[in-house]
Amino acid sequence: MSCGYFQHEGVTFPGLLYSPRGLEAAREFPVEDDDVFNVTYQKSGTVWMLEILSLIRQDGDPQWCRSVPNWERGPWLETLLGLRRARSNARPRIISSHLPVQLFPRAFFSSRAKVIYTVRDPKDVLVSLFHFSRIFRPYKDPGSLEEFMEKFLEGDGAGPGVW
Numbered sequence: 001m002s003c004g005y006f007q008h009e010g011v012t013f014p015g016l017l018y019s020p021r022g023l024e025a026a027r028e029f030p031v032e033d034d035d036v037f038n039v040t041y042q043k044s045g046t047v048w049m050l051e052i053l054s055l056i057r058q059d060g061d062p063q064w065c066r067s068v069p070n071w072e073r074g075p076w077l078e079t080l081l082g083l084r085r086a087r088s089n090a091r092p093r094i095i096s097s098h099l100p101v102q103l104f105p106r107a108f109f110s111s112r113a114k115v116i117y118t119v120r121d122p123k124d125v126l127v128s129l130f131h132f133s134r135i136f137r138p139y140k141d142p143g144s145l146e147e148f149m150e151k152f153l154e155g156d157g158a159g160p161g162v163w
Helices: 020-027 046-057 063-067 080-088 106-110 122-135 145-153
Strands: 005-008 011-014 036-040 094-097 114-118
Touching: 005 020, 020 080, 036 046, 046 063, 046 094, 046 114, 080 094, 122 145
Parallel strands: 036 094, 036 114
Antiparallel strands: 005 011
16 A cells, blocks of 8 residues: 655655655765765666675675675665664765755765766666556555656656656
8 A cells, every 4th residue: 555645845755765854864964075875866776886886895895795785785865764874884884865956965065975876768767667666565556657657757756756
């Protein structure tokens, strides 16, 4: 069953995964100069890039990737659990996010932290997000592919990618 959605500064979020409190906490996140932010539109290669960044951080040694779940290596900035994990992770930290720039941590803009922004062909994102929305219950039912495409093109997709 799909959960309710809420608006936060003009962006729609599924309430089961996100909260206004968590999004506000993300804006106040203490950014360090050696932080690396793994930022994507959803279904655009976040996990792939996290694996690459994890291997770079460990000089190519795959042991960290094999022994630590990805949500611990590159926690999601916009969730309360992810924020707690990111604060406690050893530096240099890898932090994942789907947040748009207007909701990004304020401290980022006066830091030397880095952003890796991964993009994917929008047609591929649409198809992947459509199928993901059909099985991931926090998202609303996407309807038919044609209906979903119309919503996607209007900026009303599923989950935190509605921006």
